[in-house]
Amino acid sequence: VSRFHATRMFMGAQAVGRHGVMQSDVLLVQAESRLLSQADEIVLMVDSGKFAASAAHVLCALEDVAILVTDNGLGDAAAQYVERAGVRLIVAPVDR
Numbered sequence: 001v002s003r004f005h006a007t008r009m010f011m012g013a014q015a016v017g018r019h020g021v022m023q024s025d026v027l028l029v030q031a032e033s034r035l036l037s038q039a040d041e042i043v044l045m046v047d048s049g050k051f052a053a054s055a056a057h058v059l060c061a062l063e064d065v066a067i068l069v070t071d072n073g074l075g076d077a078a079a080q081y082v083e084r085a086g087v088r089l090i091v092a093p094v095d096r
Contacts, residue, residue, distance in 0.1 A: 002038075009039035013046050014055035018081055020062050022055035029057045041066040048073035062087060 011032065015022040021044060023029050036042060036059070044065045051074065062085040071094040082089050 004035065004038045006035075006039040008041045008043055009035060010043045010045060013044060013050060013059065015053035016044070016046055016050045016062070016068075016078075017054070018062075019058050021059045021065065023057050023059050024055040026057055029059050032059055036060055036064065043067045043069065045069045047071055048075075048078075051075070051078040061085075 011021075013021045014024045023032070042060070042065045044067070046068070048071050050070075062082065065085075065087050067088045067090060068082055069090045069092060072091050073094070074089075074091060079089060079091075
């Protein structure tokens with residue numbers, strides 16, 4: 001991993017909240033943590049349901065994410081704390 005470098009890393013998550021980006025698998029957290037440190041920019045892509053979910057392990061703080069892409073089911077409160085964390089929020093319209 002020390003020889004790996006990425007300008008942009010795209011990733012998903014089990015859950016997203018005020019505690020940060022969360023995963024349920026500790027091995028995944030360990031692997032992704034190493035990769036995150038080698039990337040210039042982190043792009044998180046999650047559906048809006050991940051904001052109501054929870055997981056046991058925090059992968060990184062929300063402030064570590066540069067861009068968060070989600071669908072238009074995202075609530076106002078979640079959108080506000082994402083933006084307060086300094087994350088660029090992109091909401092993609094989805095027909096429901």
